[in-house]
Amino acid sequence: xxxxxxxxxxxxxxxxxxxxxxxxxxxxxxxxxxxxxxxxxxxxxxxxxxxxxxxxxxxxxxxxxxxxxxxxxxxxxxxxxxxxxxxxxxxxxxxxxxxxxxxxxxxxxxxxxxxxxxxxxxxxxxxxxxxxxxxxxxxxxxxxxxxxxxxxxxxxxxxxxxxxxxxxxxxxxxxxxxxxxxxxxxxxxxxxxxxxxxxxxxxxxxxxxxxxxxxxxxxxxxxxxxxxxxxxxxxxxxxxxxxxxxxxxxxxxxxxxxxxxxxxxxxxxxxxxxxxxxxxxxxxxxxxxxxxxxxxxxxxxxxxxxxxxxxxxxxxxxxxxxxxxxxxxxxxxxxxxxxxxxxxxxxxxxxxxxxxxxxxxxxxxxxxxxxxxxxxxxxxxxxxxxxxxxxxxxxxxxxxxxxxxxxxxxxxxxxxxxxxxxxxxxxxxxxx
Numbered sequence: 001x002x003x004x005x006x007x008x009x010x011x012x013x014x015x016x017x018x019x020x021x022x023x024x025x026x027x028x029x030x031x032x033x034x035x036x037x038x039x040x041x042x043x044x045x046x047x048x049x050x051x052x053x054x055x056x057x058x059x060x061x062x063x064x065x066x067x068x069x070x071x072x073x074x075x076x077x078x079x080x081x082x083x084x085x086x087x088x089x090x091x092x093x094x095x096x097x098x099x100x101x102x103x104x105x106x107x108x109x110x111x112x113x114x115x116x117x118x119x120x121x122x123x124x125x126x127x128x129x130x131x132x133x134x135x136x137x138x139x140x141x142x143x144x145x146x147x148x149x150x151x152x153x154x155x156x157x158x159x160x161x162x163x164x165x166x167x168x169x170x171x172x173x174x175x176x177x178x179x180x181x182x183x184x185x186x187x188x189x190x191x192x193x194x195x196x197x198x199x200x201x202x203x204x205x206x207x208x209x210x211x212x213x214x215x216x217x218x219x220x221x222x223x224x225x226x227x228x229x230x231x232x233x234x235x236x237x238x239x240x241x242x243x244x245x246x247x248x249x250x251x252x253x254x255x256x257x258x259x260x261x262x263x264x265x266x267x268x269x270x271x272x273x274x275x276x277x278x279x280x281x282x283x284x285x286x287x288x289x290x291x292x293x294x295x296x297x298x299x300x301x302x303x304x305x306x307x308x309x310x311x312x313x314x315x316x317x318x319x320x321x322x323x324x325x326x327x328x329x330x331x332x333x334x335x336x337x338x339x340x341x342x343x344x345x346x347x348x349x350x351x352x353x354x355x356x357x358x359x360x361x362x363x364x365x366x367x368x369x370x371x372x373x374x375x376x377x378x379x380x381x382x383x384x385x386x387x388x389x390x391x392x393x394x395x396x397x398x399x400x401x402x403x404x405x406x407x408x409x410x411x412x413x414x415x416x417x418x419x420x421x422x423x424x425x426x427x428x429x430x431x432x
Contacts, residue, residue, distance in 0.1 A: 058336035059303075060363035060382050062327070063087040065310050065339040066352050069114060071095065080105035082352050085359070087339050088248075088310065090114055093133040096193030110196040112248065115186050116168075117232065118202040120150075123167035133189065137182035140169065150178045152216040162210040170210065172218065174228030176235060183236040187243045197246030199272070203229055203264055205257045226260065233267035248272055248308055255294040262301060270308025270337070273298055277329055278313040278322035278342075284423035287376040287391040296333050300369075303335035310339050317344045317354050321424055324410075327358060328425025331387045332370040332380045358410065358427055361385070373401055377420075384432035388418050389425040396422035405430055 065088040068074065079098060082089065083105035090112045091098060099111050120140045124131040130139030143150050152160040152170045162168035172178055190198055207215035207225040219225040233249070240247050252274040254261040265271045276295055277285045285291045295311070302309040313326035323342055330340045341353040364383030373379045376391040377399055388401050400419045407428035409415050418426045 059331060059334040059338075059366050060384070061361070062331070062359040063334070063337075063339040064353070064355075064359060065089065065341050067341070068092075068095070068352075070351075072351070074098070076101060078352070083109045085355065086352075088112060088308070090199045091195075093135065093189060093193070096133075096195070099194045110246065111194075112197040112199040112246070113186075113190050113193070113195040114199050114201060115190075116202050117182070117200045117229075117249065118173060118204060119162060119168040119170055121167055122169060134185075137186045138171065138178065143171070147177065147181075150175055152218060154211070154214060155217045155220075157217075160211065160216050163212070165210070168210075170216065172228075173232045174219070176231075179232045179235050182232075183239045187239060187245060190245055191243055195245065197248065197269065198240065200247060200249040200268075203233070203249040203251055205251075205253055205260050222257065226257065226263070230263055230267070233264060237267045246270070246308070248310065250274055251298075254298065255291070261298050265302060265305075265307055268307070270302060270310070271298065272310040272312070274312050276311035276313050276340075277326045278315050281315045281319040281322055282394075284322055284325055284394055286393040286423050288393050292329070292376075292391040296329055299330065299333035299335075299338045303333065303337060306337070308337045308339075310341070313340070313342045315342060315344075323356070324427065325389065325423050325425045327356075328387045328389045328427050329391075331363070331427060332378055332389060361427070361429060363387070363427075363429065364432055374399060377401060385427065385429045387425070387427050388420060390420040390422050392422035394421070394423045403428065403430075 064086050066082050066086045067090045069090065069092065071092055071094070079101045083102040086109060088110050089102060091114065093113050093115070096113075102109055102111055114135060116136045120136045120138050120143050121134070122140045124134055124136075125140040125144070128141055130141045138150070150171050152172050154160050160170040162170060186198055202209075205222060205226060207219050207222050215221070215225070219228055246269040248270040249264060249268050249272065251261055251264055251271040254264070254271070254273065261271060273295060277292065279285070285295065287293055299309045299311065311326075311330060313322060315322035315326075326342060327340065330338065343353055363385035367381040367383070370378045370380035370387075373388070378389045378391065379401065380387045381404065386403055386407060390396075390399055392399075398419050398421045400417050402417045403415065405416075407415050407430045409418070409426065409428055415428065418428065420426060
């Protein structure tokens with residue numbers, strides 16, 4: 001059973017809701033200037049301080065991550081293969097025995113443990129005793145017995161259970177006692193098992209994230225809930241640093257809330273965008289009006305600040321267009337720390353995400369940040385290749401972009417230009 005879960009109904013609602021708000025809003029999200037260049041025609045592009053002035057190195061090779069969240073048995077051969085080719089791997093708390101096998105295959109792989117920031121789980125409380133290894137930072141039995149005030153309540157005074165998730169009880173992340181207990185428990189168990197870091201799920205932005213239209217009584221607005229999360233991340237930051245544990249939080253839909261990505265990652269080692277650019281095979285995020293750039297900016301802003309970014313496009317394994325659109329967009333901004341993993345819409349979290357041939361390509365050193373080549377057309381040049389993205393709407397006309405010298409496309413064909421429809425991308429190699 002995957003503990004990193006949002007059922008299909010909730011996942012699809014979040015994806016639809018996110019896209020709709022982008023199409024209607026002109027103020028939400030991470031700002032375009034942090035993407036190092038402002039898209040042609042974009043407005044309101046004030047970015048993270050200094051992001052555009054800092055050199056981003058690397059980025060010519062794809063880095064990938066693996067969320068092994070369903071606890072299915074994995075052979076030693078698969079573990080070794082994935083450890084060698086992934087930069088980051090996330091495991092459940094009870095899978096610490098896999099860490100030595102992963103490190104034996106690749107000492108450099110960084111292994112994170114899953115922990116939910118926001119809930120405690122009653123299904124992990126048995127006969128009044130919490131499980132030894134939890135998907136959360138505070139056990140339900142412990143909270144029920146000693147700190148019932150940590151449970152958030154709805155406006156009618158009832159405990160706030162995640163909609164669609166029985167046994168997930170939303171907790172008061174703004175309560176300093178809860179913050180301290182959460183951090184202490186997570187640090188103790190994570191360091192004992194030998195994890196490199198903690199993947200903090202559900203760093204939420206809307207107050208009705210799991211109860212559409214209903215917010216906790218204590219946090220009746222998005223701003224109030226976000227202040228509570230910023231408090232928790234800031235107040236526990238020094239503890240995780242002192243313990244030598246890196247922190248990456250799930251910041252899905254940050255683009256819909258002005259300044260939210262930077263405000264949360266300020267107190268983290270990185271962020272994860274669970275829904276990045278492609279929500280399914282045909283629902284692709286264009287720039288209009290300022291959608292695409294906000295998500296690419298997440299990578300650029302984090303790279304400029306030396307932080308990790310994990311991005312996860314959604315599409316079926318055989319869908320070529322969304323895959324190339326997402327991959328090319330990732331390569332426009334990636335440096336040494338960002339990683340991508342396209343999840344197959346037909347699969348759950350657990351099995352390794354598909355490995356693609358382009359993941360093994362080496363485009364070499366980038367000549368600099370990406371540049372504009374027309375209205376919402378972007379290009380990044382590398383020593384051994386070029387990446388091109390058309391971030392215009394899907395129904396827009398194709399645009400032809402000339403290349404600097406001969407290149408080879410993914411089919412091995414020699415090309416001197418590339419023609420791209422809206423919401424599509426190309427990754428091309430050249431001799432160097």
